[in-house]
Amino acid sequence: MPFSTPAIRIAAVTKRYGNLQALGGVDLEIARGEFFGLLGPNGAGKTTLISALAGLVRADGGTLEVMGHDVVTDFYSARLKLGVVPQELVFDPFFTVREILRFQSGYYGIYGNDDWIDEILSRLDLLSRADTNMRTLSGGMKRRVLVAQALVHRPPVIVLDEPTAGVDVELRQGLWQFVKQLNADGHTVVLTTHYLEEAEALCGRIAMMKAGRIVALDTTANLLSHFSSRSLRVQVERLDVAESLGGEVSGDWVIFGFDPTSGAEMLETLLARLREAGAGVRGVSVGEPDLEQVFMEVMRRA
Amino acid sequence: MLDPDTLPDSFRASTFIGFRTLFYKEVQRFWKVNFQTVAAPVLNALLFLLIFSHVLARRVTVYGDVPYTAFLVPGLIMMSLLQNAFANSSSSLIQSKITGNIIFVLLPPLSCRVFYAAYVLAAVLRGLFVAIGVWLVSAFFIDLPLAKPAWVFAFGILGGALLATFGVIAGIWAEKFDQLAAFQNFLIMPLTMLSGVFYSIHSLPALWQKISHANPFFFMIDGFRYGFFGQSDTSPWLSLAVVGFCFVVLAAVTLMLLSRGYKLRG
Numbered sequence: 001m002p003f004s005t006p007a008i009r010i011a012a013v014t015k016r017y018g019n020l021q022a023l024g025g026v027d028l029e030i031a032r033g034e035f036f037g038l039l040g041p042n043g044a045g046k047t048t049l050i051s052a053l054a055g056l057v058r059a060d061g062g063t064l065e066v067m068g069h070d071v072v073t074d075f076y077s078a079r080l081k082l083g084v085v086p087q088e089l090v091f092d093p094f095f096t097v098r099e100i101l102r103f104q105s106g107y108y109g110i111y112g113n114d115d116w117i118d119e120i121l122s123r124l125d126l127l128s129r130a131d132t133n134m135r136t137l138s139g140g141m142k143r144r145v146l147v148a149q150a151l152v153h154r155p156p157v158i159v160l161d162e163p164t165a166g167v168d169v170e171l172r173q174g175l176w177q178f179v180k181q182l183n184a185d186g187h188t189v190v191l192t193t194h195y196l197e198e199a200e201a202l203c204g205r206i207a208m209m210k211a212g213r214i215v216a217l218d219t220t221a222n223l224l225s226h227f228s229s230r231s232l233r234v235q236v237e238r239l240d241v242a243e244s245l246g247g248e249v250s251g252d253w254v255i256f257g258f259d260p261t262s263g264a265e266m267l268e269t270l271l272a273r274l275r276e277a278g279a280g281v282r283g284v285s286v287g288e289p290d291l292e293q294v295f296m297e298v299m300r301r302a
Numbered sequence: 303m304l305d306p307d308t309l310p311d312s313f314r315a316s317t318f319i320g321f322r323t324l325f326y327k328e329v330q331r332f333w334k335v336n337f338q339t340v341a342a343p344v345l346n347a348l349l350f351l352l353i354f355s356h357v358l359a360r361r362v363t364v365y366g367d368v369p370y371t372a373f374l375v376p377g378l379i380m381m382s383l384l385q386n387a388f389a390n391s392s393s394s395l396i397q398s399k400i401t402g403n404i405i406f407v408l409l410p411p412l413s414c415r416v417f418y419a420a421y422v423l424a425a426v427l428r429g430l431f432v433a434i435g436v437w438l439v440s441a442f443f444i445d446l447p448l449a450k451p452a453w454v455f456a457f458g459i460l461g462g463a464l465l466a467t468f469g470v471i472a473g474i475w476a477e478k479f480d481q482l483a484a485f486q487n488f489l490i491m492p493l494t495m496l497s498g499v500f501y502s503i504h505s506l507p508a509l510w511q512k513i514s515h516a517n518p519f520f521f522m523i524d525g526f527r528y529g530f531f532g533q534s535d536t537s538p539w540l541s542l543a544v545v546g547f548c549f550v551v552l553a554a555v556t557l558m559l560l561s562r563g564y565k566l567r568g
Binding site: 051054055056057058075076077078079080082084086088090091092093094095099100102103104105106107108109110111149153 | 313315316317319320322323324326327330331334335398401402403405406407408409410411412413563567568
């Protein structure tokens with residue numbers, strides 16, 4: 001298999017539930033070693049797309065491949081190369097953490113996996129809970145066990161479907177350190193999250209979905225520069241004057257959007273107009289673009 | 303990254319490890335609560351034995367000179383085996399579906415055949431544990447012959463596999479516990495009770511005898527009982543053919559449902 005084969009290839013994938021078009025012809029390629037973000041509002045089709053990739057849902061049309069293996073016709077190899085952390089906090093209440101991980105290893109055809117299981121447990125700070133029944137674990141610990149389950153077979157491609165939903169800040173940070181390390185080790189990571197600052201900080205490339213379609217796909221840097229504008233926050237003595245020049249009042253401040261590509265020239269012009277109009281400028285700050293702004297703009301346009 | 307050294311040498315070995323793991327997990331699932339899944343059904347069957355033998359033992363003999371209590375025991379053993387084989391696969395699947403942890407066996411590369419074989423064999427094993435429990439405890443009170451052990455074994459395994467398969471279908475189909483309870487209470491229980499567990503169908507009017515022949519449970523119980531007494535209401539070969547045919551049909555239907563991902567893979 002050529003090394004250039006993408007980690008994930010999705011072509012013209014459709015899925016319909018009754019009258020709802022959950023996926024409306026999705027095309028997407030994710031290269032090996034990428035840290036990729038899949039974003040979208042609830043019901044956009046992110047989980048359906050991940051489920052189709054994992055074989056949990058049968059697509060109505062199109063093809064999905066993991067490391068060059070079709071998820072339907074070559075499901076054995078495709079599933080062996082994919083680890084999925086599901087969105088729901090599901091667990092089997094009959095077993096301990098170690099039993100769960102041994103079973104999961106066995107399902108992937110791996111026997112005698114205890115060394116790797118211990119390593120994952122150690123890296124996820126779960127070693128002391130290895131022989132604890134799943135029922136008695138906290139929500140955060142259960143979430144970490146889900147991550148461990150996705151990794152028992154050392155998959156080259158890891159999909160995390162909102163892994164930090166409802167997780168406290170400390171655990172979230174620890175989890176991201178771990179996932180970043182996996183990515184640095186060569187694993188391809190695909191992440192869906194509602195925490196856009198996380199996606200912005202972690203993902204090199206991002207796809208945004210709406211109503212079953214990909215409506216934006218680019219590097220994080222390009223999305224930030226193309227879709228978002230910097231904002232100029234100005235504190236003035238006469239809010240009404242500043243507002244009449246197109247500003248949006250927010251408390252004592254007036255906010256003006258501006259195109260980041262226009263540079264300092266635009267700033268100088270705006271400040272000059274405020275002075276001429278007698279707004280009485282007392283303070284100025286420049287707001288940096290963020291992914292949330294990009295997301296809102298993309299969703300508005302789509 | 304994927305380390306080839308930790309993976310099995312061949313697809314076949316890996317498939318076997320997958321099967322063995324799922325089978326072991328399913329066995330552990332019922333064994334961890336064996337008071338509920340094994341001991342309770344044994345007690346249940348013994349209560350039936352106590353009550354029916356107390357009421358009928360001195361009044362009824364079957365197959366000429368077989369005491370009623372001795373006649374009753376194989377029926378109760380088989381009834382317990384069948385009901386528990388059904389209960390195991392069906393309850394395991396519906397619990398996994400409702401709690402969502404079914405995802406852990408759907409994500410790995412387990413084939414339909416591996417999935418089917420593991421669930422069915424674990425369910426048969428639970429049925430056999432309960433059956434052996436009823437047999438052992440009843441042996442303290444009742445002298446039970448064992449004329450043809452091979453027939454006992456054949457009907458025990460085949461009947462258990464048939465009901466375990468039916469349990470897989472019910473577990474896949476049902477979306478709520480009450481749908482599964484309907485399966486159990488309105489289908490399995492009446493067919494079992496009316497299959498000749500508690501009576502020989504020769505004691506029934508002609509019409510009911512004919513109706514009984516449409517009940518596959520009758521053939522399972524009758525064939526199983528033949529193994530103990532060397533006598534039965536109908537030919538054990540016919541019973542074996544009926545039970546075998548039903549098993550093959552249900553197994554084929556189940557494998558087809560699994561391969562289509564019916565109610566499991568959206």
